[in-house]
Amino acid sequence: MTSLRNRIAGFMILAIVVVIALATLVAVQLVQRPLPEAAVIPVARQIAWNVRFAQTDRAAAEAAGMLFADRPAAGEVRDRSTQRWTRTLAKQGLQNRFVVTEDPQGTTRRISVDLGDGWVILPLPDLRPPRGGWRIFAAWMALIVTGATAVSLVAATRITGPLRILEGAVDRIGRDGVLVPIPETGLPETQATARALNHLSARLKSAMESRMRLVAAAGHDLRTPMTRMRLRAEFVEDDAEREKWLADLAELDAIADSAIRLVRDQVTQGEAQDLRLDRLVGEIVAELRALNYLVTLGPLAALVASADPLSLKRAIRNLVINAATHGKAARVRLRHDGEGAELVIEDDGPGIPEALMERAFEPFFRVDKGRRKALPGAGLGMAIARQILDQLGGRIALANIQPRGLRQTVTLPARIA
Structure with a gap:
């Protein structure tokens, strides 16, 4: 926005200076003509x-x-x-x-x-034009440029005022996706922009709350029929058929719970606190090993990050489980890249086609639709992890490893312990 203001101001200054310079040069030429x-x-x-x-x-x-x-x-x-x-x-x-x-x-x-x-x-008598005319012209132009600069900056600042409000509003979006209320003060156009944004914020907040109520109600209402179905499945005499019914109900229950948690995490997050990333990663790996996941722990740098422990643990845990499940085995290491923490999770799986790399973070997305029954999960782990990392000021990148495997690289603001 500052650049736009400067461009507008520069254009106005140039226009004013060119017009006055041309008019002044014409006047100077008229004065320097042969004496009348x-x-x-x-x-x-x-x-x-x-x-x-x-x-x-x-x-x-x-x-x-x-x-x-x-x-x-x-x-x-x-x-x-x-x-x-x-x-x-x-x-x-x-x-x-x-x-x-x-x-x-x-x-x-x-x-x-x-x-x-x-x-x-x-x-x-000396009828020639006064000496030092070019110095006078230079001083005159300097005065014009100074005045034009001041006027242009004021005008450009006023023109770009509503745009600066929009830029600031984007940076102030809360965790729930709603804009923080903007003071409706200043110039008339600034007040109108702030009023429109506040109205938009109120509508967005109402829509978010309505969606939350809808998802919560759907999750609550689904549990009753699912419980009845589970009880009925227990009375199925065929053992194989009963196991299929119970597996399908368990998958449906997991999908419902994951969907509710995904929406809930958009608006709820614990208080951030300083925590040791190396210890958190070590705890996650030890927990998953106890659950028979094949996870190898590499070097862990002693780093401190400011985050909600439960949310960050959930994000990292989802990524490691994704690697250990789809990639058969996971290798985890943590280092300081000079600016923050870099957590690398690698596996030996088939990887993800480049064309589908970004879609891996979409809810319920699976690279191979045929593996939905063969592998556990609801397809929300990557989406939840990315959402949590975005809220913590981090990011995640995916890259295929040659000849096989996938590398998940997580970066977070952190410092050396």
């Missing part, structure tokens, strides 16, 4: 009148303050100015010789007129 006749002719007439006055009555001219000399005024001769003023004064009827000189500092110009028996020196 309205400015030159009055000066030429005044010079012609002074020259005639000096030629007619020199004594009166000296008394009036005119300067006479036997040579042109000292200074650097300006040939181009001399030629231009010679042509201009010729139009006033003067055929004298003229010399335009300038002092070393370039601040004073004089025009010397040859009277035949000497020179009369007259001041010449």
Whole structure:
């Protein structure tokens, strides 16, 4: 969002500066054009009148303050100015010789007129544009850029205000998937955006609660008929048929329980606390070995993470069971990757086709539909594990191992114990 604000501000600054720069350059070009006749002719007439006055009555001219000399005024001769003023004064009827000189500092110009028996020196106004024009232009543009930057930043900040609220609202989504209430303050458009988001949050919360009530009610209502069916199955005389009925009911019960836990975990999570990951992983492996799962424990780095122990244990346990069940055997190791904890779980199973890798986290997903009866589980272990890890700020990645096997890599924020 900051980048969008900067781009909008930059575009506005560029537009303002370009427009003003073009207008200023046009004005500068107009000022630097040849002197207009309205400015030159009055000066030429005044010079012609002074020259005639000096030629007619020199004594009166000296008394009036005119300067006479036997040579042109000292200074650097300006040939181009001399030629231009010679042509201009010729139009006033003067055929004298003229010399335009300038002092070393370039601040004073004089025009010397040859009277035949000497020179009369007259001041010449400098009608050129002021010196240092480019410095003035640079200062003018700097002032424009400064003002345009301030105005553009304020305008861009106001324009992107609602977008910043949206960005902040996404980061404040609670564990239940509902937005945290946003204060309805600030500019009118900001208030309107906050009001709309709060309304959306209320509707989402109502929908989530309704779904929770629906799932809880369905799970509760299913248990009664399932219990009756289990009792009836016990009276089936055929042992093989009875075992099939009881197995199907057990699978149905497992699916119902897993579905209820999946939804419940979306909104409930215990308080986070510091725990030793290496000890937690060791306990999980020991527990699964006692249940006859083939699990091999590798190196375990001493790491500490902040998480709900029950939720994290459930996530890791699901992943290890998945590897030990579908991959025939599981190998577990824990290390510090420089930023956090990296838990690697490998197996010797057939792996997952690359096209189906991301679908492995979908609820009730199985790579081989034909193995639903052969392998236990409801197909929710990976989905539950990923959901818990996401809530803890971690992530999980899957990769196939050559020639056989699957690698599950879990990363979590953690520090060295």
